Amino acid sequence: MPAERLLPTTEAQDLVALAADIARAELAPVASEFEKAERFPREQFRLLGKSGLLGLPYSADWGGGEVSYEVYLQVLEEIAAAWMSVGVGLSVHTMSCYALAHHGTDEQRDRWLPQMLDGDLLGAYALSEMHAGSDAAALSTKAVLEGSDYVVNGTKAWITHAGQADFYTTMVRTSDNGGRGISCLLVDGKTPGLSAAEPEQKMGLTASTTAQLRFEDARVASNRLIGNEGDGLKLALSSLSSGRLGIAACAVGLAQAALDEAVEYAKGRTQFGRPIIEFQGLEFLLADMAATVESSRAMYLDAARRRDRGMPFQRQASIAKLVATDGAMKVTTDAVQVLGGAGYTKDFPVERYMREAKVPQIFEGTNQIQRLVIARELKNS
Structure with missing residues (x-):
């Protein structure tokens, strides 16, 4: 993942660093094993709950982290980069809490929301x-x-x-x-x-x-x-606008993981007496992959900042979801290409990344629906 992030506060930097540490130490080492066994990671979700990561964008009055969407999504990206299933699950859980958190009565929130945000309930x-x-x-x-x-x-x-x-x-x-x-x-x-x-x-x-x-x-x-x-x-569509940002962040995390794997392989693989990363054909391919990841990240952060400021963000959320998920599909496919025959085997994670990149183009509204939303907003603007 990127060595530095432009985060608004020291507290936000510490939070994203905590998520990255958990992702590297607790999620990434077992992701391949769990995916192969089709084993649901319930204990990993409990760990995220105990670490305070399951209720980040919600009010502290009910046990949430009360952090901005800009920060929450960068936490989500770190989780998804380590293990996409858990990243998507965190995004879905956050969206599942949205209706109660924003439209429930205080009595309803007092009764159910604390357990939903602390990880007791998924x-x-x-x-x-x-x-x-x-x-x-x-x-x-x-x-x-x-x-x-x-x-x-x-x-x-x-x-x-x-x-x-x-x-x-x-x-x-x-x-x-x-x-x-x-x-x-x-x-x-x-x-x-x-x-x-x-x-x-x-x-x-x-x-x-x-x-x-x-x-x-x-x-x-x-x-x-x-x-x-x-x-x-109305509640469903409102939830989906925020949920699309979660999927965009997950897609960026997945693409970043694929890029990292491709760069590492290209540095270590030699052909004709030198590392393949020194060949212009590979250099340009990796550069395009990096540009896709960085531009996709910029799109979801722009939409998140608009949301945090109370500005309209639905069109930007659809653009971020469209750009990031299409980008992840391309970057993961290109990562397989960089690894060549090795990338087509299960000895390396890029073949799994490529398979995982397809469904974000479909859920939380297909990318065809995102284009419809964007076009409708343009017509009505």
């Missing part, structure tokens, strides 16, 4: 369905109020941490009024009638469980409604 975000991915307003999982409970029926799809999470920030349909009929429920992971299907068999992020989430007459207390009925789509 979160998941349940919005997508098989026929409601990019078109979130088309979701059909239904919640009917019966007495003091909502009775929920339906199936969510592509849910990160499904079956592993302790709570699910879940978007449900409470009326037939299109997008205005969607509401947000904070669902306990042990709710009777809630279950997860078998995990999806994925090409990458294999230590990060992804599965369908099934609701069969699951009863959720009405005091777990976040905001008002009908607020769900």
Whole structure:
């Protein structure tokens, strides 16, 4: 990772340094083993919680770190550079806390948020369905109020941490009024009638469980409604704007790890009597990779600083997510090329990085959706 970061305070520098130390000492050494075994890193998430890294951008009133998004995202980048599954999981957990932290009542936050932020509870975000991915307003999982409970029926799809999470920030349909009929429920992971299907068999992020989430007459207390009925789509889209910055930071971390591996290999590999990094063809390729990483980092930091200042940042978040994830796909592919035949084997991590780089172009809104968001903002500006 970069030797120096432009951080606003000494405290921020210390925090990012702590994250980097944990990433190098506790995450990177076991990442390959866990990915190969498809083993969920629950203890590693507990470690992040005990270290104060699971609630960084939230209020100290409920146990959060109360740090800026600019700083939080740089912590996230360090984690993702060491182990992408954990970085993505941290981003998802942070997004799962968003609705309660920003739109819950004080009573709701007092009751649930401290455990969510200190790592006792791990979160998941349940919005997508098989026929409601990019078109979130088309979701059909239904919640009917019966007495003091909502009775929920339906199936969510592509849910990160499904079956592993302790709570699910879940978007449900409470009326037939299109997008205005969607509401947000904070669902306990042990709710009777809630279950997860078998995990999806994925090409990458294999230590990060992804599965369908099934609701069969699951009863959720009405005091777990976040905001008002009908607020769900608004809360979901607001959460996603911040979540896209998390994915951008993760993608930059992954790309930086691939670049570091490629540079190290090119320095040590000799052909025709000299290190291959001295050949112009490789020099230019590595330079382009470095330019992609640095420009992607600048994009997410610009969007984060706008968010921290209370300025509109949705377009910049979509641009950052688009640029960083497309960039990570290219940088990881080029890293495999630098290593040649060795890069295509599992003896080196770049083949895993390349597989892991694909899905960030898809989740938190596909990159085609990001282009739609950007274009719409331009038309309306």
